[in-house]
Amino acid sequence: MDTPKVTEGEYRLCLILWEHEPIKSTELVRLCQEKLGWKETTSYTVIKRLSKRGVIKNEKTIVSSLISKEAIQRSQMDALMEKTFEGSMPAFIAAFTHSRKLSSREIDEIQAMIDQYRRDEEQ
Amino acid sequence: MTALFLSVLNMTISAGWTVLAVLMLRLLLRKAPKWIHVSLWGLVAFRMVCPITFETRASLLPSRETISPHILSAPSPAITSGITVIDDAINSVIAQTAATSQASAAPLQLWLDIFAILWLSGIAGMLVYATVSYTRLRLRVRDAVVYRDGIYLTDQIGSAFVLGILKPRIFLPCHMDPKDMEHVIAHERSHIRRKDHWWKPLGFLLLSIHWPHPLLWLAYILFCRDIEHACDEKVIRKLPTEDRADYSQALLSCSVGHRPISACPLAFSETGIKKRVKAVLRYKKPSVALIILAVLLGILTSVFFLTDPRGSRGMGIQSIWVTEDRSADAVIHLDYLVMEKAGFHCRLVHEDEGEHTGSGYTDYDGALGKYRLFIDFGDTAPTEGFAKKYPSGEVHTFEDVPDTFQGSLRFKVVYPDDHGFAIYIGSDHPLSTYEVDFSGRYLAGTIGIKLYNSEGPNQ
Numbered sequence: 109m110d111t112p113k114v115t116e117g118e119y120r121l122c123l124i125l126w127e128h129e130p131i132k133s134t135e136l137v138r139l140c141q142e143k144l145g146w147k148e149t150t151s152y153t154v155i156k157r158l159s160k161r162g163v164i165k166n167e168k169t170i171v172s173s174l175i176s177k178e179a180i181q182r183s184q185m186d187a188l189m190e191k192t193f194e195g196s197m198p199a200f201i202a203a204f205t206h207s208r209k210l211s212s213r214e215i216d217e218i219q220a221m222i223d224q225y226r227r228d229e230e231q
Numbered sequence: 232m233t234a235l236f237l238s239v240l241n242m243t244i245s246a247g248w249t250v251l252a253v254l255m256l257r258l259l260l261r262k263a264p265k266w267i268h269v270s271l272w273g274l275v276a277f278r279m280v281c282p283i284t285f286e287t288r289a290s291l292l293p294s295r296e297t298i299s300p301h302i303l304s305a306p307s308p309a310i311t312s313g314i315t316v317i318d319d320a321i322n323s324v325i326a327q328t329a330a331t332s333q334a335s336a337a338p339l340q341l342w343l344d345i346f347a348i349l350w351l352s353g354i355a356g357m358l359v360y361a362t363v364s365y366t367r368l369r370l371r372v373r374d375a376v377v378y379r380d381g382i383y384l385t386d387q388i389g390s391a392f393v394l395g396i397l398k399p400r401i402f403l404p405c406h407m408d409p410k411d412m413e414h415v416i417a418h419e420r421s422h423i424r425r426k427d428h429w430w431k432p433l434g435f436l437l438l439s440i441h442w443p444h445p446l447l448w449l450a451y452i453l454f455c456r457d458i459e460h461a462c463d464e465k466v467i468r469k470l471p472t473e474d475r476a477d478y479s480q481a482l483l484s485c486s487v488g489h490r491p492i493s494a495c496p497l498a499f500s501e502t503g504i505k506k507r508v509k510a511v512l513r514y515k516k517p518s519v520a521l522i523i524l525a526v527l528l529g530i531l532t533s534v535f536f537l538t539d540p541r542g543s544r545g546m547g548i549q550s551i552w553v554t555e556d557r558s559a560d561a562v563i564h565l566d567y568l569v570m571e572k573a574g575f576h577c578r579l580v581h582e583d584e585g586e587h588t589g590s591g592y593t594d595y596d597g598a599l600g601k602y603r604l605f606i607d608f609g610d611t612a613p614t615e616g617f618a619k620k621y622p623s624g625e626v627h628t629f630e631d632v633p634d635t636f637q638g639s640l641r642f643k644v645v646y647p648d649d650h651g652f653a654i655y656i657g658s659d660h661p662l663s664t665y666e667v668d669f670s671g672r673y674l675a676g677t678i679g680i681k682l683y684n685s686e687g688p689n690q
Binding site: 115116117120121145146150153154198199201210215217219222225226 | 360361364365368373374375376377383384385386387390391392393394405431432434435451455472473475476479480483486487504505508509512
């Protein structure tokens with residue numbers, strides 16, 4: 109059976125869970141706020157998502173994990189390879205880079221510019 | 232609603248002219264710091280927000296008001312864009328649309344209503360798009376994990392950005408090369424310090440309202456690019472020169488690491504990264520002289536383009552038509568009926584132009600005031616009664632005109648040998664009626680004149 113994939117945020121919650129389980133959901137939420145900076149609603153949403161996918165279980169407000177840390181970590185490595193960001197960046201968001209794909213020729217050109225600069229600086 | 236649409240459209244058109252000016256300035260001030268380029272776009276924003284401004288002689292705008300919001304009540308609706316070629320082209324289309332009917336406003340009204348509805352739909356569409364994408368992005372990064380104060384990591388995004396208007400937060404893709412991280416954070420921080428998380432959405436809002444003008448889209452796109460450059464410069468200014476290579480490397484790595492983002496209507500092909508890397512590597516602190524020059528040019532441009540051309544407001548004649556049943560401020564009763572084709576041509580007379588008499592031209596004696604309209608009735612012959620009431624060359628004042636015009640609005644009828652008759656209407660106040668051609672088969676007995684006072688043309 110395939111190990112369910114988890115997002116980075118979900119993974120971080122699992123990390124807290126593996127360290128402290130079994131744990132009351134309210135306590136888990138408090139830890140998430142402290143360590144991850146999450147709002148209560150966010151934490152509860154993530155707990156619900158993870159239990160729906162069978163990664164953790166929430167029985168009578170006690171939360172515990174269903175899948176081991178090692179198994180998740182293995183599937184994370186695989187997921188990393190395929191990671192793509194799908195979805196558009198709205199025009200009014202201040203973003204670091206533009207969203208256009210660079211051709212490999214352009215990439216080489218730009219890299220050459222940077223390398224040339226480094227060489228000149230060293231002199 | 233049509234009047235509102237037209238008022239905004241006039242602002243859009245003025246903003247468009249301002250974009251041209253800013254484009255030229257950006258070219259002239261190529262070497263100036265980018266924050267100046269960003270500020271220049273503020274001039275365009277001003278025109279998109281302020282419907283009225285000072286009137287000066289220095290204004291370079293072609294026209295104060297391209298489309299009168301009351302265009303439909305003119306007998307020959309026309310636009311005054313200030314550019315003859317455009318005016319002629321569009322006015323002939325309008326004339327054709329209005330050509331056949333006596334109720335010439337109806338098809339035009341219909342078209343204007345259609346355009347107004349399209350315009351509103353465009354605004355709605357853009358605002359919906361903005362709201363939806365913002366919400367989706369917010370949801371996507373909901374479970375981002377805090378890294379440092381105000382900085383969050385998530386694996387659900389491909390590049391770093393700032394999100395949030397009141398509480399701006401920096402979001403970074405979590406599997407970033409640590410070497411790049413500090414540079415990216417510095418860049419995003421400078422976005423926040425420059426308040427770009429306010430300006431960009433504000434710009435988009437303005438664009439949503441003024442969406443019909445293609446130059447404004449160009450302006451927004453360039454504005455966004457300039458913002459990125461300005462942030463690069465802000466970071467680079469404080470970095471030792473050897474770190475510039477690292478910053479550029481971060482720019483490159485962050486662009487390469489992920490797949491292209493699809494379906495973003497504003498992401499068209501431009502070599503953004505290449506230009507930015509170049510700019511970063513070549514950055515030099517700008518000279519004070521250049522900055523002073525840039526500010527001066529900016530002020531000049533403000534005067535030229537943020538003020539309106541003078542003379543088109545103020546009191547005067549708004550329109551003239553042959554009235555059947557419309558409220559006129561002043562009337563000339565013609566008391567005749569013509570069966571064959573008839574009509575008049577109305578134009579502004581130049582100050583130095585002489586006047587028709589029965590048998591030729593004489594110098595103008597100034598009796599009608601500084602500004603004159605010449606209404607030429609061509610082949611139409613007046614009736615005896617009319618000729619008796621208005622002997623040739625006698626100056627008459629209108630009765631029952633609003634107080635402000637009392638005594639200042641005068642007319643006289645002349646009977647040139649080769650013509651039917653003509654009327655000169657004169658005033659000391661500027662006359663706004665452009666060239667008017669009225670032709671029809673049947674003329675009712677009254678010429679109506681619509682006036683306006685210093686508040687501007689009204690309904």
